[in-house]
Amino acid sequence: MEKWDLFTRLNDLFAPMDCNQQVETYRALLEDWPDKQKPMLTEIAGFASIAVFAKMHLSDYTRLPFGVHHKAFFEAIPRGERGQKVNILAPRGSGKSTVITVFYPLHCIYYKYLYDQFGMESEKYILILSRSYGNAMDRIKDIKSEIEMRRSLQHLKGDDTWGEMRSVTANDILLVPQSRGGKVRGSLYKGYRPSLVLPDDLDDIDSIRNPNTLQKDEDWFNSDLMECGDADTNFICVDTVKGERAIANQLRYRPAWRNIFIQAIPNPDQLVHPDAEHLWQEYRKIYANTALEPQERSAQMEGFWTEHENEMNAGVEETWREKWTYRSLREKEFDQGRAAILREYQNHPVDRELAIFDMENAVRFTVENDGLLRTDDRLVRWERLSGATIFLDWAGIKESLDNCFAAVVAILWEPAYKSSYSDMQTPGAYGYVHQVWMERGSRGKQIEALCDVYRNVYDFLALRSRAQFNVHLFCEDFVDTTGDQKENFLRHYESISLAKEISPPLQFLPRQRNKEERIASLEAPIENGWLAFHKELPKIFIDQMREFPLCDFNDGPDSCEGAWSCKITETENERQAKRDRANQRVRDSQLLKF
Incomplete structure (x- = not known):
């Protein structure tokens, strides 16, 4: 044959x-x-x-x-056709980058002779791009390491031109990495323009939400990248939808592009189970109960699942069950919030037309004689409180209505009974938003408010708690400013805190994640009751929490996320016990050495 x-x-x-x-x-x-x-x-x-x-x-x-979606990937890959444009949008961890930037290039290299023999026109110049040069270089390294390490592929390794910037295989195919925005037009190899262009994960959230950066990236994509080849060049883009304006999402509406759109749960309506959501909410209560011993919590979850699995899983279609089960995705939702699941696994980023936080059903609390009484009827006794973190989200010095607010948020902390939960991203603490200050005003006014909130919170705990506690002061770092603003701010704080007899140092917290994304991360703590709110907080703060991300200003939620991120997960007694154990280990080791 x-x-x-x-x-x-x-x-x-x-x-x-x-x-x-x-x-x-x-x-x-x-x-x-x-x-x-x-x-x-x-x-x-x-x-x-x-x-x-x-x-x-x-x-x-x-x-x-393989998952069912992998066949869609493979079928979308051009096999002999030229001048094709394919856009693959798939969840994180779906194998999209592996298939398109490792499997496919290696297939093209390994079978170059058959492509030519069968008249399918082999690749001559493969260009792999990513948001950074380092990421693109990693894709090339993956290809090269497979060629170097696998006996069946080693005959493909090039000789003198097997380098970092450009690598030529033994059968004369050039591999080149490049970053988003990098120079790609006019690049030739032996008279050939790139024959296969593989943009992988070009978009990032910060860029698509910055109009200037987004426009620059769009211009580069349309004018440079799409013009780097010729009529026979094949383009295969792979990404996850990170926003409506993201380049990968815009390609869905261009008629020249073939689009492959994959979701971990193909029917998005099933993310809220049509028949058994009440069981999932009962399961969530067990999952979120960090007051339980970890083993007991896991046992209760497993027992509940075993009893109700058929109902809780009924009718749900899973794209890649071996990687993402419906149960694992719902648990991720409980841990990270629905916004994260929609973005990372459903190709559906946060809808800016819908509020994220269900503040109507969020846990609230009142101050009673014996402790904090939560609306879920749990009493947090005073001795359970380990301290507080107070966070200042500073603002510009203008007091006009078009300027953002400065916000100070104080959160009291109740460590969980066990302070280490390896399977949870918010380990070991319940937070209680106890006091909020929000106003427009000078830096001096903002610092005075920070000191006043500290004094109120410290006195509040000192009068009620018989245990030792810590109160920490944090401020958003001045990472995006120039000059000596940070030094002036710190001197201003030292002057005011000295006059008000406030002793703790002010700690600066760098915040490099996209603002909306980090605020949205509060969804799971609020839904799970890990973050509760005093019933008498300022209306403007609660309104901003309720309306986020639709509100004109989100300084209150931003300050709340800052305070939440600086949680205290241990009581002072637990910390002292740790120090005592460490000191004892040092003494024991010295005795052994002697």
């Missing part, structure tokens, strides 16, 4: 199968195939199916079974 005939036969055989069926079919054929013809079967099966090729040569990447 000729190679072409075998290829067309296998192509037709594999066409209706998913990736795992293709692999199993190849293995079954190999067992019954004549020994002398087995090498040709292996050769052509890997060419006909990139999934089979990956299982043969790249086993470290294929430990899990």
Whole structure:
């Protein structure tokens, strides 16, 4: 049988199968195939199916079974067609970058001779791009390391031109990394422009929310990147939708592009289970109860799941069950918030037309004689409070209505009974938003408010708590300003705090994450009751929390997130016990040395 005939036969055989069926079919054929013809079967099966090729040569990447979405990836890859434009939008961890920037380039390199022999025009110049040069270089390194380490691929390693900036394979295919915004027009290799262009994860949240940066990136993409090739160049973009204005999302509406859109749960309506959501909310209560011993909490969760699994999972379709189960995604929602799940796994970033925080059902609390009484009827006794963090989100010095507010938020802390939960991102503490100050005014006025809130909170705890406690002061760092503003601010604080007899040093907190994303991260703590709110907080603060991200100003939520991020997870007695144990270990080691 000729190679072409075998290829067309296998192509037709594999066409209706998913990736795992293709692999199993190849293995079954190999067992019954004549020994002398087995090498040709292996050769052509890997060419006909990139999934089979990956299982043969790249086993470290294929430990899990393929998901149904991987077939969509492979079918979107041009096989002999030229001038194609493909846009793959898929969740984090879906294998999109691995398939498009590792499997496919290696397939093109390994089978260059068959592409040419079958008249499919092989690649000559592969350009891989990412948001940074380092990320793009990592993709090239992944390809090169597979060639260098795997015996079946080592014959593809180049010689003198196997370098960092440009790598040429033994069969004369150039690999080049480049960053978003980098120079790509006019680049040639032996007279050829890039024949395969693979932009991988170009978008980032900060850039798409900055109009100037976004416009610059769009201009580069349209004028430089899309013009770097010729009429035969294939483009395959891979990304996750990070916003409506993101380049990857805009490509969905361009008729020249073929779009592959994947979600971890194909039916988004099932993220709120149509029939068993009440069971999921009961499960969430167990999940969020950090007052339980970790083993007890896990046992209760598992017991509840075992009893109700059929109802809680009924009718739900999962794209890649071996990687993301419905249960694991719901637990991520409980831990990180729905906004994070929609963005990372559903290709559906936070809808700016919808408020995120359900403040109507958030846990509130009142101050009683014995402690803080939560609206879920739990009393937090005074001795359980370990201290407080107070955060100032400073503002410009204008007092006009068009300027943002300065905000001071004080959170009291109740450490969980066990302070280390490896499976939770908000470990070991319940927070209680006890006092909020929000006004427009001078820096001096802002610092005075910070000191006054500190005095109020310290006196509040001193009068009620019989245990030792700590109150820490934080301020947003001046990372985006120039000159000596930070030094002047600190001198101003030292002068006012000295006059008000405030002793703690002011700590500066760098905040490099996108503002809306970090505020949105409060969704899970609020939903789970880990973050509760005093019933008598200023209306403007509660309104901003309720309306976020729709509100004109979000200084209150921003300051609240700052205070939450500086949580205290241990009581002073627990900290002292740790210090005592550490000191004892030092003394023991000295005795042993003696």
